[in-house]
Amino acid sequence: xxxxxxxxxxxxxxxxxxxxxxxxxxxxxxxxxxxxxxxxxxxxxxxxxxxxxxxxxxxxxxxxxxxxxxxxxxxxxxxxxxxxxxxxxxxxxxxxxxxxxxxxxxxxxxxxxxxxxxxxxxxxxxxxxxxxxxxxxxxxxxxxxxxxxxxxxxxxxxxxxxxxxxxxxxxxxxxxxxxxxxxxxxxxxxxxxxxxxxxxxxxxxxxxxxxxxxxxxxxxxxxxxxxxxxxxxxxxxxxxxxxxxxxxxxxxxxxxxxxxxxxxxxxxxxxxxxxxxxxxxxxxxxxxxxxxxxxxxxxxxxxxxxxxxxxxxxxxxxxxxxxxxxxxxxxxxxxxxxxxxxxxxxxxxxxxxxxxxxxxxxxxxxxxxxxxxxxxxxxxxxxxxxxxxxxxxxxxxxxxxxxxxxxxxxxxxxxxxxxxxxxxxxxxxxxxxxxxxxxxxxxxxxxxxxxxxx
Amino acid sequence: xxxxxxxxxxxxxxxxxxxxxxxxxxxxxxxxxxxxxxxxxxxxxxxxxxxxxxxxxxxxxxxxxxxxxxxxxxxxxxxxxxxxxxxxxxxxxxxxxxxxxxxxxxxxxxxxxxxxxxxxxxxxxxxxxxxxxxxxxxxxxxxxxxxxxxxxxxxxxxxxxxxxxxxxxxxxxxxxxxxxxxxxxxxxxxxxxxxxxxxxxxxxxxxxxxxxxxxxxxxxxxxxxxxxxxxxxxxxxxxxxxxxxxxxxxxxxxxxxxxxxxxxxxxxxxxxxxxxxxxxxxxxxxxxxxxxxxxxxxxxxxxxxxxxxxxxxxxxxxxxxxxxxxxxx
Numbered sequence: 203x204x205x206x207x208x209x210x211x212x213x214x215x216x217x218x219x220x221x222x223x224x225x226x227x228x229x230x231x232x233x234x235x236x237x238x239x240x241x242x243x244x245x246x247x248x249x250x251x252x253x254x255x256x257x258x259x260x261x262x263x264x265x266x267x268x269x270x271x272x273x274x275x276x277x278x279x280x281x282x283x284x285x286x287x288x289x290x291x292x293x294x295x296x297x298x299x300x301x302x303x304x305x306x307x308x309x310x311x312x313x314x315x316x317x318x319x320x321x322x323x324x325x326x327x328x329x330x331x332x333x334x335x336x337x338x339x340x341x342x343x344x345x346x347x348x349x350x351x352x353x354x355x356x357x358x359x360x361x362x363x364x365x366x367x368x369x370x371x372x373x374x375x376x377x378x379x380x381x382x383x384x385x386x387x388x389x390x391x392x393x394x395x396x397x398x399x400x401x402x403x404x405x406x407x408x409x410x411x412x413x414x415x416x417x418x419x420x421x422x423x424x425x426x427x428x429x430x431x432x433x434x435x436x437x438x439x440x441x442x443x444x445x446x447x448x449x450x451x452x453x454x455x456x457x458x459x460x461x462x463x464x465x466x467x468x469x470x471x472x473x474x475x476x477x478x479x480x481x482x483x484x485x486x487x488x489x490x491x492x493x494x495x496x497x498x499x500x501x502x503x504x505x506x507x508x509x510x511x512x513x514x515x516x517x518x519x520x521x522x523x524x525x526x527x528x529x530x531x532x533x534x535x536x537x538x539x540x541x542x543x544x545x546x547x548x549x550x551x552x553x554x555x556x557x558x559x560x561x562x563x564x565x566x567x568x569x570x571x572x573x574x575x576x577x578x579x580x581x582x583x584x585x586x587x588x589x590x591x592x593x594x595x596x597x598x599x600x601x602x603x604x605x606x607x608x609x610x611x612x613x614x615x616x617x618x619x620x621x622x623x624x625x626x627x628x629x630x631x632x633x634x635x636x637x638x639x640x641x642x643x644x645x646x647x648x649x650x651x652x653x654x655x656x
Numbered sequence: 657x658x659x660x661x662x663x664x665x666x667x668x669x670x671x672x673x674x675x676x677x678x679x680x681x682x683x684x685x686x687x688x689x690x691x692x693x694x695x696x697x698x699x700x701x702x703x704x705x706x707x708x709x710x711x712x713x714x715x716x717x718x719x720x721x722x723x724x725x726x727x728x729x730x731x732x733x734x735x736x737x738x739x740x741x742x743x744x745x746x747x748x749x750x751x752x753x754x755x756x757x758x759x760x761x762x763x764x765x766x767x768x769x770x771x772x773x774x775x776x777x778x779x780x781x782x783x784x785x786x787x788x789x790x791x792x793x794x795x796x797x798x799x800x801x802x803x804x805x806x807x808x809x810x811x812x813x814x815x816x817x818x819x820x821x822x823x824x825x826x827x828x829x830x831x832x833x834x835x836x837x838x839x840x841x842x843x844x845x846x847x848x849x850x851x852x853x854x855x856x857x858x859x860x861x862x863x864x865x866x867x868x869x870x871x872x873x874x875x876x877x878x879x880x881x882x883x884x885x886x887x888x889x890x891x892x893x894x895x896x897x898x899x900x901x902x903x904x905x906x907x908x909x910x911x912x913x914x915x916x917x918x919x920x921x922x923x924x925x926x927x928x929x930x931x932x933x934x935x936x937x938x939x940x941x942x943x944x945x946x947x948x949x950x951x952x953x954x955x956x957x958x959x960x961x962x963x964x965x966x967x968x969x970x971x972x973x974x975x976x977x978x979x980x981x982x983x984x985x
Contacts, residue, residue: 208695208696210692210694210695210696211694211695211696211697212695212910212911213910213911214700214701214702214910214911216911234688235905235923235926237919245911246911246913247913248907248911248912248913248914249913249914249919253688253691253692272697273696273697308976309976310976310979311976311977311979311980312980313980314980353797379797384824385820385823385824385827387820387823387824389786389816389817389820390786390817390819390820390821390823390824391786391820391824392786393783393785393786393787393789393790393817393821394786394787394789394790394793394821394824395790396786396787396790397727397775397786397787397788397789397790397791397792397793397794398790398791398793398794398797399790400775400787400790400791401725401775401790401791401793401794401795402794403793403794403797420780420783421783421786421787424779424780424783425778425780425783425787429766429768429776430982430983430984430985431761431982431983432758432761432762432766432768432776432777433757433758433762433766433767433768433770433776433982434756434757434758434759434760434761434762434768434982435759435981435982435985436757436758436768436769436770437768437770437775437776438985469983470983470984472984493985494984494985
């Protein structure tokens, strides 16, 4: 009686190997942990040890023969009573097992469709004028009032009242336990927030700007974004990462970047970039309640802009739903965040030359409300996308692909993506202006798509 | 200074002592089996075995209380078994099957159990450390007396995020025990070649965190140090650092030619310091159990492991429809 020792796979990709050297000979006593042989693969020579005690009955392969496949028998070791897991030999049995066969390859299933909620009806609702900054603060205050598991942490959020004053007054209202100033250590406090989320709290992590979140991007993507999947659905992370994103003014390359496309690339994250104060409030409240990690991209220039905000006790906006800002019939302009600002201005200029543009504010970038965009393009047959981010692998690129796939026959012209320029943001005022997407470019793109060029 | 190993007959009951032995042996046999299944191609990818380090996690789990949490990196099979996760589910995750703790979607490095407060299983060196502090922060936020055991290796001890975490944990008195499993090699780089200061238990001093070095090959010494650290944290006087001097017998992962250390070095540790053999010998000396009883335990464990191995091979691969589940809740 003995057990067959099979040529082991010593790396994830090893398929064949040869015995470079035997360290035992027939008749030897071996103990668990003794080296049996040196196995040579195309990458390395590695030692192979006995996993149980016994006597070497037979060596089935000699040194430096041609490489043999993984799982071929190489020796027989007689058992003491510890033969668990090794195969009992029977002389003529072919024990080479092809384990690869057990892997079934099925057709790739369809990705499930998103279920979308509708916006609250705002008929008979009164509105008040509020800045985006105030709307964001109110959203946090309302949610912290509603659920004591919600807390805010970040640099200067408490005593300083927020680097951009978004958290103004929250410390007085909720105290140091729930409004927490962190040291300037994004990597560490983001990870800490993610852990608190795994443990069932609902952290809001404020980044002074999203540029600094790059120090913490591993925790956002690898820890917050992927753990639900990696845990087979057991461990979710209800966390919001928020702060100003994109270019401010004259702060140059390292402080001026739009992360919309970066985070939208990641399955497991939701990504929101609101434009109006009402959406900022309603979407931030939804983000805080969402059981998934949400990246909430604000904009410093928009903080001070005022918009009408519904006067409701609990105003929320569904995540994943675009908003048709203005209906139109001639062309679809799709944008989000501060891009909407330029887009609305461009639409006014277009109106002056008789072009009736439909304007869509995506609001959420992941999950993306492609239905609203596709429906619009099927109506207008033309589309321009507008964003501040870099042109390569942009949100506009992705939208163009979706439209090409689902509304190709409705298109009367190629889509144009208006984006920031493909350069790090320059400091000089004139160059900065050139690097950003402009109203003139949007108008020009729309005219081009409408074949209106003089 | 390393705390002396425990050599006099301990205060733990016979049952407690036998349980420690059993748990360590379970991990040892489980890992041997994992190595075997890897060799047979049934386990793929990266697979980091815990053999040699068993006393660390078993000793600490012995003093953990209900509601305590634990989190570690990718050498995680031992931690899962020690906190009571079912060996069948762990092994089936290694083989990538439906019956695994993550339904086959996580693998060796990414397993979790909400029920057992096991927060993973993390594949990025050091990333689990701020997360562990965050889990402990949640206990402090809720006002309960639980602690979080946050394990990391001597390699991770040089990661920047560890020190960001030390700072916040100390500043906010977070009830976290940083357990540095110093197995002396960060993949193939010995501690001498990778760490400017080799005494890792002193790494918290700049932040006001006390620490001590513990013989991580002695399960009773580990328990004793762990109890002290946990008491400190439960009293709101944490965090605390425990540097466990330990050793891994196998390579960093399965695909490790191990040319950075000699065979003799490994064999010497194995012969002189093995956490399981040395504990067994002590118990024989203290007349806590007989050879026969140990043989019975061996037999029981072997049975559990063989069952786990069978389960892990018979459990089907996840349904193709699982591809798109669990991305969002």
